[in-house]
Amino acid sequence: MTLEEWIPQYLAAYKLGTIKDNSYDTLLHLADHIPQELKDRDLTEILPMHLQQFYNSFARQYSKSYMDKLRVFVGSLFVTAIDNGFCSRNPAAHLKIPRMIEKPRESFTMEEVRLILAFASCYEYQRTGVGIMTLLLTGIRRGELLGLKETDITDTTLTVNRAVFLSGNHVRVEEHLAKTEHSLRTVPLVPELAYRLRTLPHKGEYLFSTKSGTVLHPRNFNRDYDKFFRQLRETEPDVRHLSPHCCRHTFATLTRESGADLRVVMELLGHTDIKTTARYSHANLTSMETAVQHLRSSILSPVGQFLH
Incomplete structure (x- = not known):
């Protein structure tokens, strides 16, 4: 059996229906990166050097996190192939991951944030302006923003109860489903943003809906x-x-x-990594409110209020 023949069988048997749609799509994309000359080989003919050459090439183009996903995917392909008797050894078992330097994650400066918020506060397209303000002042993900409903907003908090996912090119959203279990969380809101969210004109149940009231496609949000x-x-x-x-x-x-505190920030972002810290203690809502209010004070203090 060739690698190309095994990949769809592996995905159908071991992954379809057992992982989230967006995670399944990621595996499909990873499979697309595997060179055709490698896919054409029989599983028994693939040597460690073949995979190492592929890893070396892949690492020059993609991030360390994507490389890690590829490594896990390829390793699982061969472990399950052995379990099913299609090959007797795992050529991915002892490969070396090329040395990779993760690019620093970019973020806006405080001065840029002030200018962005000032422009957003009077931007003619409220859905876009309020959406960008929400991303900056809550740290929620794009998919979590697009899944927000009126019932998720109070005078002081925003609750992430769902997120918009892409399955292929189709938009999918389910209640109580986000990127991770910890992503379902409540985040404090500064008063100015809470008011804008509660008064944002929209049609249908989603705050950031299309004109017809349907869920906004993530690519359309990116366009705006x-x-x-x-x-x-x-x-x-x-x-x-x-x-x-x-x-x-x-x-x-x-x-x-x-x-x-870093632990409070991790709670605000809904990072899975907080589970390690959470074994000892949890940041409560009061601590998170303090963190967000400190951010608000830092933004407003030098220039006066502009979040009208």
């Missing part, structure tokens, strides 16, 4: 996000055009710099 920054940079060219996910990094960085 890019348009926002193109217009902003016409008057403020020094503000960088970073990705939506960089708003999350910005929230983490600036909240930490504003004096929040």
Whole structure:
């Protein structure tokens, strides 16, 4: 059996229906990266050097985290192939991961955040402006933003109860399902943002819906996000055009710099890594409210209020 023949059988038997759709799509994308000349080989003919050459090439183009996903995927392919009698050894067992330096994650500076929020507060397209403000002032993910409903917002908090996923090119959203179990969380809101979210015009149950009231496709949000920054940079060219996910990094960085304990920041972001710390103690909502209010004070203090 060739590697190309085994991959879809492996995915159907071991992964389909056992992992989230977006995780399954990631495996499909990883499989697409495997060179055809490697896929054409019989499982018994693939040598460690063949896979090592592939790893070395892959590492020059992609991030360390993506490399780690590939390593786990390829290793599992061969372990299960052995279990099923398609080969007798695992050529991926003792491979060396090329030395990779993870690129630093970019985030906006405090001055950039002030300019972005000022522009967003009077931006003609409220859905986009309020969406960007929410990303910067809560640290939630894009998919979590697009899954927000009116019932998730109070005068003081935002609760992540769901997230929008892409399955292929189709939008999927389910109640009480986000990236990880810890992603379902409650985040404090600064008063100005809480007001904007509660009064945001929308149709249907989702706050950031389309004009017809359906779930907004993540790519369409990205399109609106890019348009926002193109217009902003016409008057403020020094503000960088970073990705939506960089708003999350910005929230983490600036909240930490504003004096929040790292454990509190991890709770705010809903990181899975907090589970290790959570064995000892949990940050409560009061601690998280303090962290967000410190961030608000840092943003507002030098220039006066602009989150009208």
